[in-house]
Amino acid sequence: MPIAFTPGEPSGIGPDIAIIYAQKEQKENLLVYCDPDVLIDRANKLNLPITLKESDSKNASELSIYPIKTINKVIPGRLDPDNANYVLETIQYATKDCLSGDCDGLLTGPVNKGVINESGIEFTGHTEFLAELTETSKTVMLLATDQLKVALATTHIPLTEVSKNITRESLIQVISIVQNDFKYFGIKKPKILVCGLNPHAGENGYLGNEEKTTIAPVIKELKKVGYDLAGPVPADTAFTHESLKNVDVVLAMYHDQGLPVLKSKGFKKAANITLGLPFFRTSVDHGTAIELAGSGNISLGSFKTALSYFKTLKDNVTPS
Secondary structure, three states, X not given: OOEEEEOOOOOOOHHHHHHHHHOOOOOOOEEEEEOHHHHHHHHHHHOOOOEEEOOOOOOOXXXXXXXXXXXXXXXXXXXXXXXXXXXXXXHHHHHXXXXXXXXXXXXXOOOOHHHHHHOOOOOOOHHHHHHHHOOOOOOEEEEEXXXXXXXXXXXXXXXXXXXXXXXXXXXXXXXXXXXXXXXXXXXXXXXXXXXXXXXXXXXXXXXXXXXXXXXXXXXXXXXHOOOEEEEEXXXXXXXXXXXXXXXXXXXXXXXXXXXXXXXXXXXXXXXXXXXXXXXXXXXXXXXXXXHHOOOOOXXXXXXXXXXXXXXXXXXXXXXX
């Protein structure tokens, strides 16, 4: 089965990634959900050959595509809110094929959340959108590099909303999904280091009480049933070499608590992975980079990492 690939924002570097990857003599079987004209125009701009086929192909300079048309002609580097629904349609069709078993899973390119919302469509990110499409009650966003894996207790929400979204129920769900899905990394019982929410992990309640009222009790409760957890630890020391010894994954309480550290260690060589879905989904760790669209001056590092993690997850599926 092919891997579904959605290039994301058409005026960004997603189409470039597909075109450049297609030049490889040996490559994975991708099915690209995209407007054929976007790919042809981008290939011309990159001065690269391309042949589009609505059937399997692994030959150099060929791409298998699932054609979906944009509303307006795409100009590299110029965002167009009228094409926002097209971006979501590519994800919707790809998700449908993953759920039906026509694709092995989903690899996503970068989207621009701002232009989607500007079009009048409420959108917070792939993670939340895929949960909605698959009717999954809870998903977990995980960023991974060779050196570090960081899971998030909350994802794309304002800082003012973080505390009230960290509840006993949500934390138990998140930690349980991490525990379960790490078997796909070949780890049956991951060591999970849990960050506190507040400075100094609350300083025994003097700098915030979420650790005392919610985070520490959940850790204690889950350790009693066999989870390998440590924390809550202050986030400012959680990522030190000593703290990370024998740790498989760090659970950060919010997006920018954990991801700046991870990206400083492996930006463009990291992958975004959604845990908890009924199929595998990996993604690049970077944005649309619209200023580089059509320039040829891009790296496939994160795309290759996302592809590599996809294969790792799939290879660790235990036959039923």
